[in-house]
Amino acid sequence: MPPTLTAFEHSPDRGQGLARDMRVRWALEEAGQPYDVRLLSFEALKQPAHLALHPFGQIPTYEDGGLVLFESGAIVLHVAERHPGVLLPAAADARARAIAWMFCALNTVEPPVFERAMALVLERARPWHAARLAMLEERIHDRLHRLAAHLGDADWLEGAFSAGDLLVVSVLLRLKTSGLLDAFPSLARYLARGEARPAYQRAFAAQRAVFAAGEAARGGAAPG
């Protein structure tokens, strides 16, 4: 039996590939690992059955035999470790560097990027929205500046593509339509290189199909 992921039945990003199951789908596609998906409504996320799998009532989860995992970063690392040489280099020091970029994506780059996404949804009507958005975008700009300085004119952060690139690219995707990447053409190209990978394309299409099917069902049309 292939592993099973959970994902949103109706992703709030309307199939743009920004939900966190996308990162795991992409890693599984890079590894050539088939997987099943169980779709969940927003209501189901907070029910005991799902909370038993994910303590915070979120997606994705990963079930494989008796193992249940949550946290997309941890699942990507687990997939990488099960498929040596695909998403993490074999040499010990290079492997540790790739893992450092995984944590960097999630604990250094993503927090201000995610805060910006939250502010755009939750604080748009607040009187402080514009001022706070400017503060957040300054923090993001600083992160992007440092990231671009490290990347230089390389294709990937540490030689070959790794799970570190997968997660950094996944975070940058949240900025794709923000205009914040305009000042960093090398990062825009880096993002485009990530999106051009066949494994990314397959993962994107799979999550997109979920959204399209949901739209068709809601509209009463035949599933596409």
Add this chain to the structure above:
Amino acid sequence: MPPTLTAFEHSPDRGQGLARDMRVRWALEEAGQPYDVRLLSFEALKQPAHLALHPFGQIPTYEDGGLVLFESGAIVLHVAERHPGVLLPAAADARARAIAWMFCALNTVEPPVFERAMALVLERARPWHAARLAMLEERIHDRLHRLAAHLGDADWLEGAFSAGDLLVVSVLLRLKTSGLLDAFPSLARYLARGEARPAYQRAFAAQRAVFAAGEAARGGAAPG
């Protein structure tokens, strides 16, 4: 030669153990691994010599032979992997669960907690401060509620103490004087259990000594 960490010469938290070198010191103490520390001024963090080690100009870094790592989560994981059975269980599934809690600490629990710390420093004079703080504390409360539900009356998140607990406790330390843990006595006890570990105590004393020596030097007093 033991590995070398970098830490603040003068920690902004005044030796409360909230800077991110503390997490790595604690992990090294749990592993019984001696280490050296190189202290850096705020100016030195942004100089080319340090940026070559840490792309984002932060602490901590970890140098061991030819390996240079950044990101406290990645360094804790590296230390855990070098000392099997101390910070990660040996069994594959249990190990993956402990790593899931590491990512959870840094990507699910810490972001709103860190945003609150930032808001208290950067937004205190803004007219929106109180309203935004209330929003952030509601997000934190929700995370703590879920965390407490998972912990139940267990000592640690997944059986034995692991690197996952080390990072979750490290994040909860930021809330110690916030009052937000008052509604969750089991989490306050969990935090206290973490702080009571001899390895934590040794790590705390070591970072505290750096701060005390810096204060003594600035005051012109003899180093204590």
